[in-house]
Amino acid sequence: MPNLTIGPKVRKPLHLHDRELKKLELRAQAMREDLIDMLVEAKSGHSAGPLGMADIYTALYFHIMTHDPKNPDWELRDRLILSCGHTVPIRYVAMAHAGYFPKKYMNTLRKFGSPLQGHPEKEWLPGLETTSGPLGSGSSQAVGMAYTGLLDRKPWRVYCIMSDGELACGQTWEAMLFAGRNNLYNCTFIIDRNNIQIDGTTEEIMPLEPLTQKFESFGMNVLHCAGNSIRDFVETVERAHAVTEKPTVIIADTIPGYGVDFMEYDFSWHGKPPAPGDERNKAMASLRTLGGRIQSEHE
Amino acid sequence: MAKANQQKGINKEMFLARDLFDDKKLKQVPTRNGYGEGLVDAGIANKNIMVLCADLTESTRTQAFKDAFPERFVQMGVSEQSLASIAAGMAISGKVPFISSYAAFSPGRNWEQIRTTVALQNSNVKIAGAHAGLSVGPDGATHQMTEDIAIMRTMPNMTICVPCDYQETKKATLTAAKFKGPFYLRFTREKSPAFTTEATPFKLGRAETFRFGTDVTIFAAGPLLYEALVAAENLSKEHGIEARVINAHSIKPFDVKALITAAKETGAIVTVEEAQVNGGLAGVVAETLTLTTPVPMERVGVQDRFGQSGDPREVQEALGVTAPFIAMAVARVLDRKAGKPVSAIPMHVTAAFELETKMKKQIFEDAIKRAPKKWKR
Numbered sequence: 131m132p133n134l135t136i137g138p139k140v141r142k143p144l145h146l147h148d149r150e151l152k153k154l155e156l157r158a159q160a161m162r163e164d165l166i167d168m169l170v171e172a173k174s175g176h177s178a179g180p181l182g183m184a185d186i187y188t189a190l191y192f193h194i195m196t197h198d199p200k201n202p203d204w205e206l207r208d209r210l211i212l213s214c215g216h217t218v219p220i221r222y223v224a225m226a227h228a229g230y231f232p233k234k235y236m237n238t239l240r241k242f243g244s245p246l247q248g249h250p251e252k253e254w255l256p257g258l259e260t261t262s263g264p265l266g267s268g269s270s271q272a273v274g275m276a277y278t279g280l281l282d283r284k285p286w287r288v289y290c291i292m293s294d295g296e297l298a299c300g301q302t303w304e305a306m307l308f309a310g311r312n313n314l315y316n317c318t319f320i321i322d323r324n325n326i327q328i329d330g331t332t333e334e335i336m337p338l339e340p341l342t343q344k345f346e347s348f349g350m351n352v353l354h355c356a357g358n359s360i361r362d363f364v365e366t367v368e369r370a371h372a373v374t375e376k377p378t379v380i381i382a383d384t385i386p387g388y389g390v391d392f393m394e395y396d397f398s399w400h401g402k403p404p405a406p407g408d409e410r411n412k413a414m415a416s417l418r419t420l421g422g423r424i425q426s427e428h429e
Numbered sequence: 430m431a432k433a434n435q436q437k438g439i440n441k442e443m444f445l446a447r448d449l450f451d452d453k454k455l456k457q458v459p460t461r462n463g464y465g466e467g468l469v470d471a472g473i474a475n476k477n478i479m480v481l482c483a484d485l486t487e488s489t490r491t492q493a494f495k496d497a498f499p500e501r502f503v504q505m506g507v508s509e510q511s512l513a514s515i516a517a518g519m520a521i522s523g524k525v526p527f528i529s530s531y532a533a534f535s536p537g538r539n540w541e542q543i544r545t546t547v548a549l550q551n552s553n554v555k556i557a558g559a560h561a562g563l564s565v566g567p568d569g570a571t572h573q574m575t576e577d578i579a580i581m582r583t584m585p586n587m588t589i590c591v592p593c594d595y596q597e598t599k600k601a602t603l604t605a606a607k608f609k610g611p612f613y614l615r616f617t618r619e620k621s622p623a624f625t626t627e628a629t630p631f632k633l634g635r636a637e638t639f640r641f642g643t644d645v646t647i648f649a650a651g652p653l654l655y656e657a658l659v660a661a662e663n664l665s666k667e668h669g670i671e672a673r674v675i676n677a678h679s680i681k682p683f684d685v686k687a688l689i690t691a692a693k694e695t696g697a698i699v700t701v702e703e704a705q706v707n708g709g710l711a712g713v714v715a716e717t718l719t720l721t722t723p724v725p726m727e728r729v730g731v732q733d734r735f736g737q738s739g740d741p742r743e744v745q746e747a748l749g750v751t752a753p754f755i756a757m758a759v760a761r762v763l764d765r766k767a768g769k770p771v772s773a774i775p776m777h778v779t780a781a782f783e784l785e786t787k788m789k790k791q792i793f794e795d796a797i798k799r800a801p802k803k804w805k806r
Contacts, residue, residue, distance in 0.1 A: 164804075167801060171796075171799075172567065173567075174566075174567045174568075175567070215571060226804075232804075233800075233803075233804040233805075233806070234797050234800035234804045234805050235797070236800070236804055237796050237797060237799060237800035237801070237804060238793055238796040238797060240567035240568075240569070240738045240739075241567075241738065241739060241740075241792055241793065241796050242737070242738065242739030242740065242743045242744065242747065242788055242789060242792040242793070243737075243739070243788065243789030243790065243791075243792050243793035244738065244793055244796065246738075247569040247570070247737065247738045248567045248568040248569035248571075248572070248738040249568060249569050249570075249571040249572065251569065251570060251571070254737075261571065262571070263533075263568070263569070263571030263572055264533055264534055264537070264538060264571060264572075265507050266507070295484065295506070295507055296507050298484075298505075298506035298507040298508045299507050299508055299509075299510075300508060300510055300511065327484055327506070327507070328484050328485060328486075328487075328488075329482075329484050329485070329486045329487070329504065335484060335504055335506045336504070336505070336506030336507075336508070
């Protein structure tokens with residue numbers, strides 16, 4: 131039986147005030163802009179996935195997770211496992227904003243000697259939790275951590291970010307079987323459901339739907355949210371925390387390339403950065419107005 | 430001694446590119462292009478050729494095959510383990526499947542599936558490991574597959590080929606298509622010198638002498654063979670050392686005869702590869718030499734460590750696999766051949782380490798200096 135007596139001793143309520151929400155949204159916006167400049171300087175790397183995940187990272191690092199940027203190995207921290215390592219640039223931006231390392235390091239992405247390796251490597255940068263890139267092994271490691279957490283009656287939670295394309299890896303489902311059997315309710319899997327992968331849309335390459343039923347049949351509590359709405363995501367995580375019978379899978383419907391109009395929904399932007407000059411400027415202009423949908427409040 | 434043994438310089442019978450040492454004229458083409466073109470030719474010749482791809486159609490260059498034979502192309506999604514075994518099932522049913530992914534994932538991830546369902550069953554599956562070696566560059570250590578030669582060559586029934594350039598990769602792909610049995614073909618991402626031609630001989634299991642020499646023999650596999658030729662040319666010009674350079678594309682079966690002959694005639698061997706020296710080409714050569722004709726040997730390659738992100742050329746240099754390091758290894762092996770004392774750790778290893786430390790600091794700090802103002806607060 132799982133140990134249900136563990137209380138979140140260091141956890142603050144997740145309820146989000148309008149004022150806080152506004153601040154988080156501006157943060158996500160600034161992070162997207164930094165992401166573009168970072169990728170332009172790196173001259174290689176992935177654009178679409180990281181743009182789509184900016185809101186979720188903002189919510190995790192600046193509202194949901196218990197963590198200490200000055201003490202990345204803090205025993206009581208929540209664990210954020212990134213399984214789809216190629217989307218790490220947005221995690222680097224979030225970590226820079228949170229104060230894990232100086233912002234100027236963002237200019238060194240993928241360069242020789244940089245702690246910001248092309249794919250996340252825990253040996254290079256404290257706070258990353260795991261090394262990833264080859265897909266599918268993050269969920270298993272998250273499950274291993276969650277199991278340890280319950281075993282040792284630890285208050286921390288495990289969040290595992292996975293892409294939808296990587297759900298084709300058999301290992302993911304092996305991890306789900308284990309998580310379901312052991313009722314790892316301290317573990318929340320967040321699926322970046324942006325419907326694209328390198329070669330095309332997920333439903334063309336290897337259809338995943340009906341995804342909800344798949345996870346449910348593995349013993350998961352499945353929730354849905356709009357991945358580009360910070361409020362919706364935070365509320366969904368709150369609901370996930372309320373469930374103590376099962377691990378939760380949050381299927382976050384995200385828009386790939388969110389905020390840059392010419393990248394949105396386009397799988398060809400999966401694995402390349404914007405070019406310096408015009409393309410970069412166009413991306414920035416699009417971001418600052420979210421394609422005309424919102425009014426820019428800065429710059 | 431036979432006449433050939435005393436020859437020096439580039440072997441004319443290998444029909445290497447005319448502008449071999451002309452940086453500006455020598456074409457640079459990724460080896461993976463040779464795989465893509467070879468697949469289409471193989472597909473025309475044999476209707477049973479199938480291509481299975483794990484969500485990397487464009488970068489493994491299987492798009493052309495997909496366009497030419499859409500019904501014989503199978504998209505697997507990100508599932509390398511069943512990629513290997515589904516291919517085995519097809520092979521048992523009479524097809525000749527090529528499975529394409531990055532070497533880090535296939536054979537990196539699906540090694541056991543390959544072991545049981547391909548090698549042990551002797552199924553006619555061709556494993557194409559793209560993006561092998563350090564030259565994947567910025568993607569970093571997770572994608573820089575350097576252990577593949579070692580893990581594949583211990584597998585019985587497996588044939589392994591590491592072509593040196595675009596043309597040779599094309600030839601190797603066609604050879605793999607005709608060959609009956611498990612076959613691992615290793616190639617790379619980056620552009621590399623296209624220094625062989627259509628006329629250059631290529632035969633599985635045969636190591637060709639690209640350059641004659643009498644003082645030492647360099648066995649190289651993959652695009653770094655070009656670096657070996659450059660090193661040999663410089664050694665000849667600057668120090669009068671004549672290095673024989675041999676194209677060891679066939680890791681398995683290995684041309685034992687060529688190695689023994691080289692050991693007997695030149696008395697010193699250097700291996701060059703963009704893979705772990707432990708168990709890689711260096712492993713084959715060391716094992717064979719010890720069992721037949723022990724002579725001093727040095728290993729240029731990845732020295733029991735992982736790679737890292739960076740420009741492909743920077744990573745190759747910092748890990749000590751380029752021409753200057755090959756020359757250092759040659760100098761050391763010649764000292765050993767002459768019975769002179771040598772340092773405990775080879776200079777080509779320590780020099781690379783020093784360069785890496787310097788580069789790490791310099792490139793990282795340069796990038797920080799160029800950071801936009803908004804990030805400097």
